[in-house]
Every structure is written in C-alpha cells, then in structure tokens.
Amino acid sequence: MAASLKKTPFSAESIQKKNRGFFGLEKSKVIKVFFGGNAFVAMIVLALITIFLFREGVSFFPQYRKNMELYRASGQEFVGLMREQVEEFDALQQDLNKVQVKILTQLYDEGKEWEEVNRLTAPFQDFADRARESAAPLRKVMKEAGEIAVAAKEEVEVDLTRREILGVDPETLMTPAETEAFLTAARKEVMAYRPRVAEANAQFRTNLNAVLEDMPEVELPEAAKALEEYEEDARELLQDLEAFESKLAEYDADRPYTFWQTLRGFLLGSQWITNSSWQDFYGIWPLLSGSLMVTGIAMIYAVPLGVFAAIYVNQVARQGEQHFIKPYIEFISAIPSVVIGFFGIAVYGTFVRKVTEWDWLAGFDFFPISERLNAFTAGGLLALMAVPTIFTLAEDALNNVPKAFTEASEAMGATRWQTIWRIQMPTALSGIISAVLLGFGRVIGETMVVLLCAGNRIAIPNFSENGVGAIFEPVHTMTGIIAQEMGEVVPGSIHYRALFCVGILLFFLSLLINYVAQVLVRRYKISAG
Numbered sequence: 001m002a003a004s005l006k007k008t009p010f011s012a013e014s015i016q017k018k019n020r021g022f023f024g025l026e027k028s029k030v031i032k033v034f035f036g037g038n039a040f041v042a043m044i045v046l047a048l049i050t051i052f053l054f055r056e057g058v059s060f061f062p063q064y065r066k067n068m069e070l071y072r073a074s075g076q077e078f079v080g081l082m083r084e085q086v087e088e089f090d091a092l093q094q095d096l097n098k099v100q101v102k103i104l105t106q107l108y109d110e111g112k113e114w115e116e117v118n119r120l121t122a123p124f125q126d127f128a129d130r131a132r133e134s135a136a137p138l139r140k141v142m143k144e145a146g147e148i149a150v151a152a153k154e155e156v157e158v159d160l161t162r163r164e165i166l167g168v169d170p171e172t173l174m175t176p177a178e179t180e181a182f183l184t185a186a187r188k189e190v191m192a193y194r195p196r197v198a199e200a201n202a203q204f205r206t207n208l209n210a211v212l213e214d215m216p217e218v219e220l221p222e223a224a225k226a227l228e229e230y231e232e233d234a235r236e237l238l239q240d241l242e243a244f245e246s247k248l249a250e251y252d253a254d255r256p257y258t259f260w261q262t263l264r265g266f267l268l269g270s271q272w273i274t275n276s277s278w279q280d281f282y283g284i285w286p287l288l289s290g291s292l293m294v295t296g297i298a299m300i301y302a303v304p305l306g307v308f309a310a311i312y313v314n315q316v317a318r319q320g321e322q323h324f325i326k327p328y329i330e331f332i333s334a335i336p337s338v339v340i341g342f343f344g345i346a347v348y349g350t351f352v353r354k355v356t357e358w359d360w361l362a363g364f365d366f367f368p369i370s371e372r373l374n375a376f377t378a379g380g381l382l383a384l385m386a387v388p389t390i391f392t393l394a395e396d397a398l399n400n401v402p403k404a405f406t407e408a409s410e411a412m413g414a415t416r417w418q419t420i421w422r423i424q425m426p427t428a429l430s431g432i433i434s435a436v437l438l439g440f441g442r443v444i445g446e447t448m449v450v451l452l453c454a455g456n457r458i459a460i461p462n463f464s465e466n467g468v469g470a471i472f473e474p475v476h477t478m479t480g481i482i483a484q485e486m487g488e489v490v491p492g493s494i495h496y497r498a499l500f501c502v503g504i505l506l507f508f509l510s511l512l513i514n515y516v517a518q519v520l521v522r523r524y525k526i527s528a529g
Helices: 001-006 012-018 026-056 059-074 075-110 114-133 136-166 176-191 194-213 221-239 240-249 261-267 283-318 321-333 337-355 375-399 403-411 414-428 428-443 448-453 463-472 478-485 496-529
Strands: none
Touching: 001 012, 001 026, 026 059, 026 194, 026 496, 059 075, 059 136, 059 176, 059 261, 059 496, 075 114, 075 176, 075 221, 075 463, 114 194, 136 176, 136 194, 194 221, 194 240, 221 240, 283 321, 283 375, 283 414, 283 428, 283 463, 321 375, 337 375, 375 428, 375 448, 375 478, 403 414, 414 428, 428 496, 448 478, 478 496
16 A cells, blocks of 8 residues: 555655756746846846936036036126027028018919019018118127137136146146136126127117118018018017116126026026037927927827727627737837838828828918928827837726626616726726826837937927927927937037936836826726725
8 A cells, every 4th residue: 555655646756856847946946046037137237227327317417517607607608698689589580581481482483583583572682681780780799709708618628628638737727716717807808798788789779670660561461461570579679678688787697506507407498409619508398398299299199099999809890800900900019110210201201291282271370381300290100109009908908807897787788889988998997098108108218210200300399389380390309319419429428428317307207107107097996996
C-alpha cells in the first residue's frame, strides 16, 4: 500500500518536481522574478527619465532670470517699451496692406492692364507710403537708443562668457563692480532719450493726423470698410500715445527682476523668440494654446466618431459587419504618423483649402483660407489617429456590461435603443470616459503630424479679431517645438533648458489628464453604487 502511494502522480514529491524551473527553482518563483524584474526595470527607467528631465529643466529659471536682469540693466527693456508702440503701428500697416491687396485683386479680376492698375492705385499707394513714414521720427529715436543698449549688453555677455571659459579673472576683464558701473552708465544714456521720445511722439501724431485727413476714396465696398476700420484704429493709437509716454515716465530700471516674474514670463509670456539679435524670450503660451487648439479640434471629431462606432459595432452591427469594420478601424493605429502627416500635406490640407473657395461659403469673412497647413488640418488628422484608441477602449467597456442588465431591460419591454442609452451607456460610462481621456493624451503627445501639418507659426490664435476663423490659422505646439529645435541647440544653453521646461509641462499635463480620469471614474462609480 505504501509503495503504491509513492508512485502516484499526485504525490507531493512529483508535484514539486513538475513545478521545478531553472536552477531548481519553482516555476511560480521564476515567473514572479521575471515579471517583477521587468516591473522594477521599468520603474528605474521612469525614475531616471524623470530625474534627468527635472534636473535639466529646473536650471532654466536661474539662467533666464539672469538673462532678463541683464536685459533690464542694459536699458533694452526701456527701449522695448518704444518697440511695443512701433510694433502696434506696424500691425496697423499690415491691415492697410490687406486693403491694397483687395483693391489690386478686384482691378485685375476686371481685366485691367498693369499700367492702368498702377494709375488707379497710385493715390492709395501714396497714402500708404506717407502713413508708413509718419512714424519715422519715433523709429529713429528707438534705433539710436537700441544700439546703445544692445552694444552694452553684448559687451557684458562677451565678458561673462570669456570669464566662464577661462575660469579666471584676467586683468582684461571687468570686475563685477566695473560691470555694474558700465551697465548703469549705458542705462542712464538710454533713459536720457525720454524727452526725445516725447518729441518724436508729438511729430508722429502730427504726421499721422495729416495723413488721415487726406485719405483717398475707394470704390470697392470691402476695401472701403477696411479703410474706415484702419482710420478708427489709427486714431485710437494716437489717443494711446499719452499712455505710452506715461509708461516710459514711470519706468524704473533699478527694480529687481524676481523669480516670480521669471516664472510668470515663461508660463504666460506671449513670445517664443530664439536666436534673436535683440533678445530671446521664452513664453510658452503660444505653444500651449496651439497644442490645446489642435487637440480640441481633434477631439471634436474623434469622440463622437469613436464612441458611436463602438456602440454600432458592439450593439447594432451584424457579425459580418463586425468582422469587417472593427479590424479596419483598429488598423488605422498601425499607420505610421509620418505617413498620415504626408497625407495631410499632399491631400487633406489642399482639399480643405479648395473647399473654402466654394461660392456658398463666401459669406464667411475668414473664407477662403490662404494656408493649407493650419490648426484645422492638423486637428483633423490627429482625430484620425485618436479614433482607434477611443473606439477600442469604448467597445471593451460596452463588452464588460453584464448581459443580465440587457436581458432585464428587454424583458421589461424596453427597445434596443432605450436599452443602449438608458442601461448600457451609463453602465459603461466610466470606461468610455477613460477611453476619451486616453485618446486626448494620445493626441496632445503626438509630434510628427503637428510638425508637418500645423503650419509651425509661433503665435497665439487671434479669436478676438478672427472669431471661429482662428482655427484655420497656422500654429505651433509644445511637442512640435521640442522636435524641431532640440537637435539644433547647444547642450546646457538657456534654449536647451527651456525645451526641457516644455517637456516638464507636458509631463504635468499628462499627470493631470490621468488624475482627472481617475476622479471622474471614481465619482461615477460612487454615484452608480
């Protein structure tokens, strides 16, 4: 009896032998070590990436603060106030150029020859030239003061760079006290231009008023309306000259540039300017707004398409349709993003621009569009990439709804659509929300499509002027700027670290998306329970 028990295949000794893996270890322990080791390696890699990202990115703020302190100390910030006034006037001149383009387009459409067009537009051209030259006194003062400030800043930068490279303080280099005295003298020389700025503004006001009093008459209704708007904006600018002068008079160049100003300048700054002969600015708002706009456009398309496709395939379609539709939708995720971007450049962008030229869309002020690569084009292509993610996860969520819920609803006399909208959709809502948020994360982290199709113009979308038409403007994104500029920057430079700061913001944005997803899912589960 005892011998027979030893031979049985279910004895403890035989079970242990079967469970033995490599090196005499139990298979369960081998599996545990293998998967646990993979998880540990993944955690180590993630930790190293996070540490490297923050180490390089956080160093940006001290560097940028020193850069902006020098910008202020050299007098460039004071000159920058003059530049704001001139740039606002230059923006008005761009509007005037648009009026001129409309007039030329109408004349050529009427079949007029080049000589006749020149004769008819000569008064308007003379008006535009005189309007442009009205700001010449102010430009002259700004140029002279700017040359002094830039020269002082460049000399100090060269001095600091040589000291950093040499690691010593040779006699040929300025001491910190000498550097401060040199900047103070340059700043005082620049600030001495305040009276000349007031004189230039007075001359500018006189010149522009004289030009506006002699505006030419335009027969084209659209051009005439645009010209009236130009006159209103120009007179409003003249009224603002006193505010500009007050700002210059109240400017204090001796106040310190704080860390919070640096942080606010990065998060809320409206300019991302690099390799500039004047001053580099690293304001992320144009990139963040571009990313959010493109992502929003994509989600407007992707959410209904992905969710409704999942409902149809899971609840309505026949088995043959399911086997046809589902693989094709999921196959989209296998298409390389660079191929989708190339399709956007060659086909989709051109198609959108052609559509906006249709006659029945002529009532929209922003049609036809001039740029085929813009936020709308990029958003439409990103929607194509997000649909498979949303569709697959939403369909899985619907699959996880207990069949008993459906059977109970139908047993009580509910129709199929009532069961779908009243029972299955609410039950699967947590999974659908997760699918949408993961699709959002998929879109906002995409690089190649936005780099190829978004237009790559660093500017905040102008909804105040163009309204909904702003979605057809070229934009740049956070992921696009990293991909475009990281290969060209010098490691350790302020530009290099600014790109890492953009990466940190993307990192926190991803965390926020996941946190919101968890909160929404948890809240729904609590309310459903």
